[in-house]
Amino acid sequence: MNSEAVNALIAKNPTLKASKAKLEAMKAGSYVIHNSWGFGQIKSYNEGSQRLIIDFLEKKGHSMDPAFCVNTMQVLNEKHLLVRKQTEAATINKLITEAPAELIVEALKSYPNHATTAIDLELTLAQVVGQPAFKKWWTAAKKAIARDPRIVIPEKKTECYILREVPIAAEDEIEDDFNATRSARRRIALAEELLHTLTASKNTKKDVSKVLDAVTEAVKSSNQLDSAQKLYGAHIRDSLARHAGVDVTTLEPSQGALVANQRELGSIAEKIPVQFQGKFLDLVKETHPGDYIEITFGLLKNSQGKFTTECINFLVENEQSQKLAETLKRWQTEQNLRAPVLQWIIKNRNSKKFAKLLQDLIAPRLLSSIFYAIDYEALQAASARRIPLAEMLSDDLELIGDLLREADPETARDLASALLLNQGFEELTKKSLLARFIKIFPAIQSLVASDAESKEEQLLVSRESYERKREEYETIKSKKIPENSRAIAAAREHGDLKENSEYKMAKQDQQVLMAQKAQLEKEIGRARITDFTEATTDQVSVGSVVDVKTASGKNASYTILGAWDSIPEQNIIAYKTPLGLALLSKKVGDTITVKIGNAEETYTVTAISRYVDAK
Numbered sequence: 001m002n003s004e005a006v007n008a009l010i011a012k013n014p015t016l017k018a019s020k021a022k023l024e025a026m027k028a029g030s031y032v033i034h035n036s037w038g039f040g041q042i043k044s045y046n047e048g049s050q051r052l053i054i055d056f057l058e059k060k061g062h063s064m065d066p067a068f069c070v071n072t073m074q075v076l077n078e079k080h081l082l083v084r085k086q087t088e089a090a091t092i093n094k095l096i097t098e099a100p101a102e103l104i105v106e107a108l109k110s111y112p113n114h115a116t117t118a119i120d121l122e123l124t125l126a127q128v129v130g131q132p133a134f135k136k137w138w139t140a141a142k143k144a145i146a147r148d149p150r151i152v153i154p155e156k157k158t159e160c161y162i163l164r165e166v167p168i169a170a171e172d173e174i175e176d177d178f179n180a181t182r183s184a185r186r187r188i189a190l191a192e193e194l195l196h197t198l199t200a201s202k203n204t205k206k207d208v209s210k211v212l213d214a215v216t217e218a219v220k221s222s223n224q225l226d227s228a229q230k231l232y233g234a235h236i237r238d239s240l241a242r243h244a245g246v247d248v249t250t251l252e253p254s255q256g257a258l259v260a261n262q263r264e265l266g267s268i269a270e271k272i273p274v275q276f277q278g279k280f281l282d283l284v285k286e287t288h289p290g291d292y293i294e295i296t297f298g299l300l301k302n303s304q305g306k307f308t309t310e311c312i313n314f315l316v317e318n319e320q321s322q323k324l325a326e327t328l329k330r331w332q333t334e335q336n337l338r339a340p341v342l343q344w345i346i347k348n349r350n351s352k353k354f355a356k357l358l359q360d361l362i363a364p365r366l367l368s369s370i371f372y373a374i375d376y377e378a379l380q381a382a383s384a385r386r387i388p389l390a391e392m393l394s395d396d397l398e399l400i401g402d403l404l405r406e407a408d409p410e411t412a413r414d415l416a417s418a419l420l421l422n423q424g425f426e427e428l429t430k431k432s433l434l435a436r437f438i439k440i441f442p443a444i445q446s447l448v449a450s451d452a453e454s455k456e457e458q459l460l461v462s463r464e465s466y467e468r469k470r471e472e473y474e475t476i477k478s479k480k481i482p483e484n485s486r487a488i489a490a491a492r493e494h495g496d497l498k499e500n501s502e503y504k505m506a507k508q509d510q511q512v513l514m515a516q517k518a519q520l521e522k523e524i525g526r527a528r529i530t531d532f533t534e535a536t537t538d539q540v541s542v543g544s545v546v547d548v549k550t551a552s553g554k555n556a557s558y559t560i561l562g563a564w565d566s567i568p569e570q571n572i573i574a575y576k577t578p579l580g581l582a583l584l585s586k587k588v589g590d591t592i593t594v595k596i597g598n599a600e601e602t603y604t605v606t607a608i609s610r611y612v613d614a615k
Contacts (some may be wrong), residue, residue, distance in 0.1 A: 001026050001045045001052075009050060013067055013468055024077040026052060029081045036063065039082055039127060079110040096129055101148040102140035103128075105163060108151070115161035118154050120491060121161050146170065146193070148198060168594055170197045171206055178211055184222035188233040191215050195239055204243075204260045212240045216251055228271035231258045235276060249297035256287045262295065268297050269307060277310040285318070293320055301336065308340045316357075325357050332361065332369050339373045339389045342366075344566045346392055346399060364415060365406040367400070371418045380423035390424045393433070400436040412441045427525035458528045460534065460542050460575065466529050473520040477511055484510050529563065535610045540583045542575045545614055547607035558583070559611055
């Protein structure tokens with residue numbers, strides 16, 4: 001907008017006077033971020049209607065009131081990354097792939113005082129990099145940023161990233177942070193970060209004696225640390241000692257002493273960092289030479305995530321493959337195979353290293369164990385959360401076939417029944433999994449039919465409307481719900497939830513989306529696709545074209561199609577509508593009366609033809 005247009009707006013609405021500079025910045029060609037519409041570009045200003053015309057990513061040529069935009073839209077300067085993504089795409093893309101730290105520096109340069117909050121920076125970078133790739137990119141980028149002396153990294157998302165005027169060596173910054181905190185846990189984390197930085201920079205001359213003394217004292221006497229944190233702290237302490245040329249055998253307590261109490265090993269294993277799990281098992285062997293094998297089996301039984309793999313590799317490396325195979329089989333018989341171990345078996349059933357060890361387990365009984373573990377986890381869950389083992393069963397298209405290879409029809413039918421009763425699967429997933437059963441054992445189809453009869457009436461639908469419904473469901477499940485979850489997480493970062501309107505709105509949206517998802521699942525689960533070829537001309541059915549005459553003598557023709565196929569303006573009606581239901585099963589000459597609103601209308605059937613013949 002030019003000055004004359006801005007003055008005209010202010011004359012009409014004097015409260016805009018304080019926003020004159022912002023209004024003048026709303027010029028054609030300027031890039032903007034709107035609270036609701038996101039990133040866009042002002043294309044023009046219509047002086048007649050006094051409205052901006054803006055192209056947003058999801059809506060082109062959107063008309064907006066500048067007075068409203070003053071508080072809801074930010075005009076971006078030409079150095080902002082989102083603007084440069086449009087004007088200097090090649091340069092920005094090169095920074096994304098080759099120099100992430102430099103990209104952050106360029107981003108910070110565009111802000112006043114060269115600083116912005118972590119929340120704002122991440123939201124901007126997610127748009128610049130692209131949401132699908134952002135999470136993986138940002139994980140790698142943060143490592144590069146940590147080594148860049150120009151950037152101050154905040155501890156919390158509500159604090160700011162800052163571009164320094166004078167760069168500071170990363171190791172000096174870490175040491176300053178170390179000296180500024182009295183938290184034993186924070187000091188151990190910073191000591192580890194210091195070690196990584198010194199290793200990356202190949203700085204062997206840095207004096208770490210003060211840091212070493214403080215970590216040694218924390219491990220020895222701090223009451224802030226639990227057993228797992230003390231053990232990992234001792235590991236970091238010993239690594240610092242080697243860097244400083246100090247004999248680790250002189251430091252107390254030793255790592256061995258911290259794992260000497262066998263009763264604490266389970267709780268330690270649950271909390272130690274992933275990168276320390278292998279070293280932890282070596283310590284168990286070193287400190288419990290007579291019974292470390294039994295201890296490891298005990299740890300494996302209750303293991304989680306990568307520690308499951310570490311325990312199994314450790315047992316194999318210590319020549320316990322035969323005992324491992326026997327133990328897994330015994331746990332299966334006792335229904336003691338837990339989800340993480342089952343996941344490991346599924347992942348490794350065809351691997352060269354473990355296929356022979358697992359061959360006796362790949363049988364119908366294992367599928368029963370999988371269903372049991374999924375059902376157990378679903379019943380224990382306080383809310384509808386994802387169950388990784390259930391997702392793995394659904395995603396691995398070969399798994400059910402592998403497990404049923406040696407099954408007899410009765411066993412397969414029992415397993416299919418167990419699937420139908422399982423609490424850990426959505427109805428659509430059950431149908432997909434049952435289809436894999438039926439492919440191997442066609443007789444199971446009768447079980448599915450029997451189950452369907454016990455549920456709500458099926459909906460007859462066309463393939464086109466079914467695909468539309470599926471697309472709507474996938475959009476809600478895969479796009480809208482994850483977007484809403486991110487919005488809730490971002491809103492939660494803004495502070496007090498009682499006074500946080502953005503959080504409340506996002507939670508309300510969540511309830512609506514989850515209700516829509518549940519309803520769509522129910523509808524799609526009841527759907528049966530038809531091509532309408534079963535319709536006849538003897539009586540009205542789904543797929544009929546019905547000619548009728550009203551009591552007043554008017555003629556009309558209605559096409560009766562599936563439950564989701566109504567196009568009223570073309571006289572195409574769903575068989576579930578009042579008129580559709582009234583016409584079903586009627587023959588030529590039959591008369592019906594239908595109440596529509598407060599009025600009643602009488603129709604007489606004059607002819608019946610088939611929709612498929614008229615296409």
